[in-house]
Amino acid sequence: MNNLSFSSQANSAFLVSSSDTPSISEQQELPPISTINTQNAPYPLPAAELTQKDKSGISFDFNQGCRVKLPKPKKNTTWHLQMMDSNTGNILFEHNNLQETVVLSTKQWFVQFGIKVWSRSITSEDQQEKEELILDYIFNLDDQIILIQFPNGTLGDTLAWMSYAARFATKHSKSKVFCALSDLISPLFKKSYPNIHFVTHQEVIEQGIHQKAYATYNLGLFFDDKDCNLQPTDFRFVGLHKTAAYILGVSPKEEPVKIDFPDEGRPIEDPYVCIAVQASTQCKQWNNPTGWIEVIDYLKKKGYRVICIDKEAIGGQNINWNYMPFNAENQTGNRPLAERARWLKHAEFFIGTSSGLAWLAWSVGIPVVLISGFTHPTNEFYTPYRVINWHTCNSCWNDPKERFDHFDFLWCPRHKNTQRQFECTKLITAQLVIGHINKIINN
Structure with a gap:
């Protein structure tokens, strides 16, 4: 930060301003505390006023990391501040001769x-x-308000992370845990996790939760967090779901989220299999041109009806479009998640790609045949029916050298515009998928 160099331990903290040194405010307009040290993320920002007050006039909280605000000291005195990890004993920041400042x-x-x-x-x-020691404080979540924020509009990510948020709430049972997420998804969790208070991002602001919170944790996939400031380890290394465990400081042991929904029984009497073929980008599709058709024909010969439960029957961009297999039964549409969960619960098993519906199928407890080549198997939950072809290019999503482009529908970082584009799933054959299906049928 230009002339400021007060952080220690590999830039573990930084000084916002101090009247005894050249400050940011002398070089540029000082932004509000709540906007400093954050990436653009779809979450409400913490309150500018720190939420915990000491009788000395020092304020602090643990929203957006550890935040400490030192008031103007008495005449002929300065502040000496030390910030540490009390678990490891590492000093993260220490500096003397501080005036009124924020760290x-x-x-x-x-x-x-x-x-x-x-x-x-x-x-x-x-x-x-x-x-003279004025403040000696150790982080303690007991009897405190804790806010865990999920991005809006991500079904798979939310289902993947919710079990870890629940584990956090159980571990810190004396605290009051709020989870901020889409109100389209939260009804699945409310009865299963009565110890958690579910709110929307808008309600965080309207109810002033951000102005009362002791600590806030933001869950997400932080691609460009090279210094691991927003996550202790790169999510591509530990897996999409387990990254939440590391952010929240709980066990990474995977566990399906518990969901609750009105169940009116089987939607159809015949044995059936649910499939989902659409995806937000082409690399997530099963790009074998005859794969779905062959698998559905095989299932029908085995006596199963095959039900497609995608939101859209047709998906894609520009000149690239993907259609629901003609030999599947159409139950696509913008249906409530509870209805999708009901169809899945009574299915014999589910076949799909790395998508939100695969996580929903895992959550309701049915076998999942998961077809993916652009992700490594550690990226998703464990299923004995994970389909990947190791003979082809694979796992680019989990390669930190390859930056995923959310705006490129045809993203294929290693082989784009060549004959090998999307070979990771083009070369997953129907035979390979049917082999995993037979493990379920013959079990």
């Missing part, structure tokens, strides 16, 4: 912070420095 940690995931503040003065008689 923010760079790490915004779960850290058991410790804060120590001393008042430093020089006696007029002998010019000796004297320190």
Whole structure:
């Protein structure tokens, strides 16, 4: 930050401004505290006013990492601040001779912070420095309001992360945990997790939760977080779902989320299989041109009806469009998630790609045949019926060298515009998928 260099331990914290040094405000207009040290993310920002107050006038909280605001010191005194990880014993930031200032940690995931503040003065008689410990605080979630924020509009991610948020709420049962997420998804969880308060992002602001929260944790896939400030380890290394565990400081052991929905029984009497063929980008599709047709024909010969439960029967962009297989039964449409869960619960099994409906099928407890080549198997939940062809290019999504482009529907970073484009799923044959299906049928 130009002339400021007060952070230690590999830039684990930074000083916003201090009157005894060249400050940001002397070089540019000082932004509000709530907008500093954050990436553009679809979450409400923390309140500009820190939510915890000490009798000394020092304020702090753990929203957007550890935030400490030191008031103007008494005459002839300065502040000495130390910020540490009380679990590991590492000092993250330490500096003397501070005036009125704000210090923010760079790490915004779960850290058991410790804060120590001393008042430093020089006696007029002998010019000796004297320190008095003013604040000695250890992070403690008991009886506190905690906010966990999910991005809006991501079914698979939310289903993948909710079990870890629930594990956090159980681990810190004396705290009051709020989960902010889409109100289209939260009804699936409310009865299953009565110890969690579910709100929308708008309600976070309207109810002033961000102004009361002791700590806030944002869940997401942070592609460009090279210094691991928003996540302790790159999500591509640990898997899409387990990244939430590391952000929240809980066990990464995977567990299906518990969902609750009105169940009116079987939608049809015949044995059936649910499929979902659409995806948000082409690399997520099963790009074998005859794969779905062959698999559906095989299932029909085995006596199953095959029901397509995608939101859209046709999906794509520009000149690239994907159609529901003609030999599947059409139950596509913008249906409530509870209805999709009902169809899945009574299905014999589900076949699909790396999508939200695959996570929903896993959550209701049915076997999942998951077809994917652009992700590594560690990216999704474990299923013994995971389909990948190791003879082809694969796992580009989980390669930190390849930056996923959300705006490129035809993203294929290694082989775009060549004959090998999307070979990771083009070369997944119907034979390979049917082999996994037979494991379920013959079990």
